[in-house]
Amino acid sequence: MGNIYPVLRYPDAHAAIDFLRSAFDFTVHEVHAGPDGVVRHAQLGYGDDLVMLGTGPAPASRPADDDYRVYVVVDDVDRHHERARAAGAEIVRPPFDTDHGSRDYVARDLAGLVWSFGTYRP
Template sequence: MRSIYPTFRYPDAHAAMEWLCRAFGFRVHEVHEGPDGSVAHAELIFDDGMIMVGTGRGAQSRPADDDYAVYVAVDDLDVHHERARAAGAEIVRAPFDTDYGSRDYAARDPAGRVWSFGTYRP
């Protein structure tokens, strides 16, 4: 059972969800739209993890390249990296090996948020 749910707001949540699925491999679990067609609440799944997404108001500030708000564990880092790159993700840190045995990379989503991916599973 999950107990932590990162939540993201995007000016165009429908486009962001499509991109997150195409680039990072998420799957849409559930979407609830508001009366105006915006995303009031959505859930995206990756393996046994979940994030929540919704339509935000206004522009978001662009985080620093090393300010990883989200870390997602993946089985094959290099395949995942290539998928994200092919989908147009801005790779802000190319794949690298850590001293604790993980292989990691970082990419920016269309709203400017940096996501960190790696093989480390605590």
């Protein structure tokens, strides 16, 4: 595991967890809800890495394509893209090859946050 963990907030964390699982192939590690059922903290995994999320206010405005981006390394960009598209992710930029040898695509989740997926490993 790494030392840097993105922390994301969603107006409906339960829906976000379902979406991230179905669209982007994340796995649920932990979900902690308060007595009211609201998700206070959750950990979702992709490979050996984690993102943390919880319930919080929606972004004040829809982020630009380059704002709030999380980059996730995937082995098969085209397969991952098709899964995300089929699950209803908004595809901001379909799969493309970069000048540094990566194959990437960009999608927006149900809260409007932008995610990049690709083969580049920093």
